[in-house]
Amino acid sequence: MPPISSAPVRAAPSAKAIAKKKAIQKMQATLRWHERDRKQRKQRKTEQYEYKRYRLELVKQQHNKVRNIARNALRDVREDWKLGPLRPNRVSGLQEGMYGVVTERSLSLTALPKHLSQRINEDREKQGLPPQHLVVNDKIYLPYVVGDRVVVIAGREKGKIGAIQAVDKDALMFTVQGVNTQYLDSKLLAGGDPTDKTNRAPHEIQFGINDIRLVIPYRITTASGRYIYQDVVVDNVILERHTTGVDPFTGIDYGNDEFPAEHRFDPETNLPVFKRYIAGTKRAIPWPWEKDEEKLKEKEDAVVAQEKPGFLTRVRRLPNDLRERIAARRNAAARAEEKRLEREAEELSLVDSDIAESQQLSGTRTDRPDNILTYDDDTGRNKSDPTDETLRNFSPTLAYPPFPAGLPTELLQEVREKRREAAQDALDEDTPRVSRAERRKIRENERKKREMETMKTPLQLRWEVMRAKQAAEKKEVDREQLLLALGKHMQGNGIELTPKRSQAARNAEKQLDVE
Template identity: 30%
Template sequence: MQKVIQRTIMAEKQAARRLAKRRSIFKLQQEKTNREQYNMSRSIEIQDVKAATLARREDWEMGPLAPKRDVGLKKDTWGAIDSQRLRGRVWSLEKRKEILKPWGGETWLNLAKGDRVVMLEGREKGMIAEVKSIDLERCQVTLDGANMVDVRIPAYMIQGNDEDKRLFRPMEQPVDISTVRLVYPLQKQGEEVKDVIVKNIKGKPTREELINYRMTGKAEHRRYVAGTKIELPWPRKEDEDFKDHPEDTLRIDVELPTFIPTLLRPPFPSSVIDELRNKFSAFRTRHNPEYIAAKMQEDKEKEAKKIQIKQMRTPLNEINRQERRLKKKMGKKQVLTPEMLQKLGAIMAQKKALHEKVTAVQQGREPVAA
């Protein structure tokens, strides 16, 4: 039975190693793809900046003789940017934690769709807009009607039934989440209600909210202005309008109980359970009593076989046994014979003569012959 347990543990470790290896390979591939996309968008942006700089210099040098640039192939898309420039950089998990830390982190983010924020940077600095979407991987937010840019649309992407046939479309360019601050209407004593920029927001989930998050997966908590007890309510979510379709399953069919559990018998025969769970799988940890008894009997037979092998008398065992008996008779103390003492004396005299010779050479006198 011990081998069965060891086999299960080894199989689980091997599966964990394979899964970790696959995850690391997938992570490296994902990082490579994100890096290539970012480099492509940056190269397109640099090319646009260089072209604009060159055109501006030519316009300044040539003056009235400067050529028109909104003609030819770029007539309909002059001044529009490539859609790749709208894609920001996908940050690593560590970098995302650092960027989103002032907002409460990725799980308990104190910013939601529908919040009003103010822009702190860019050509529309000071503009207040509503959050349209949040991209946590790139740590960016898209604001409704803010930071608008014209984006080139390829001709093949324009459908035949589309009324807008322009080769460019105005779109909101996402901005970094660190360049916006939450705006909320507050009223002080004796003053009118006015918009206030909230620099620091604190929102720590309670124990009940954590339990609810573990049960449902929905991260819902309360947020406050840092250092105060002023609660910042979340924006209201519009109720989704669900429409019934002919192919939808009726609610009565879903809520009608079709199985009543009981402690008297399992839901289906044990043979079916064995077929579904794979009775001989290496990952199985729960076995039937008959299977456990059979494995225990196999272990007992193996142990009895080992004892029987040890009790067998073989020629090699007999030789080893005789050698042990002889060593036991000789005892631990060994007596030196005259021949052994004579050999030891000759070796000691030789080493002493060599030592005297070395000492004489070091003192600068002739060595005495031994």
């Protein structure tokens, strides 16, 4: 027999105690559920409030930037039209130099709530589209950064390309350098000129993330085997965590293998590092700072190569050096030839000017005919301007230019009369003249006729077609045959014809027999 334990025996719980314990557990679970539900409802209420506030701010911005401005402009135009000369000067006083200037109220932007930005990505994933941005630990990561070249795909600046100058992550807005420039109140800018009376300064207005696309140089192989680079627009850019390649901490290149997970953060900011790719491919798009590092490295390599060129390098460069020297000599010879031709042209122009001056001083004209008769009453240049010693021998005539100064005015009236007579002779005298009232009446009748044509019913059109068809099928009756038939009919009925009609009937019968 087993030894009997000396420990006190605990009595089994009664049914009442068990029921009480279950009730307590149920109440505790209910309290936990209500607490969890209360937190969820509070979060939903907060998100709904933020979303409603965001929508109201967008509507308010739309009113301030577009509708209110347009309404006020129309109101001012109506008031100016009613007042006429008494209209006020709206660009004077405090508003002087502020016409068409963007104010601080119109420039303010509304930050996008974090949960709404996450919801936008979820909606895009449901539609089968890649996310526009990433939200990690309540931080927004965008595929476009300062220094990227982008193209505008909407609005009045559509098609323009520029570099991103500033990024607003909270509102998902980008400022593109030199694009969408508007006048801004210089008081709002940090570097504004306080002495500027106009208070206007050009400033770039931001674009939304849906209004721009990334532009990158893409290498294309031509038919001849050469490589050329062309700008292409990337419609979708995918962001992925940087897990392969160069380790940010150690600088070791792992290739396609993944480096340690604890090294997948930026050593300076301790933020996750992302790589961007063209959607649907594994082609990586370098960030602007990576391009700068590559250029700096290439420049350093080029400097090192120039400082220490080896024998093989000099041998490889020899053909290129020879080509460059030959091209330089050819360019120098071409420039020398151009300078020589310019000097010859200048010398020829100087010779021509000397010849013209000598002819002018001698008073001779090479283009003047020898058979021109001169008279003593002709008013010459020597009489109108006797102080000009070099032109005293020049005598203007009506036979060759230059003509006297008053000749066009004297002949103007006569030329007009000749033209009027020629136009009158060209008119046909047999052409009937129609008065203005008759022409107006003819045009009115034509207009009514066109209106009647358009107002006809399908049945009327059908009747017109049938009448035209019957008229086309109707045969014309010969007058002689008709008279002959009438004569025979009259003779058959006992009506005697006159001798003249009888002779005409016999002649018609003979003609028919001949035919």
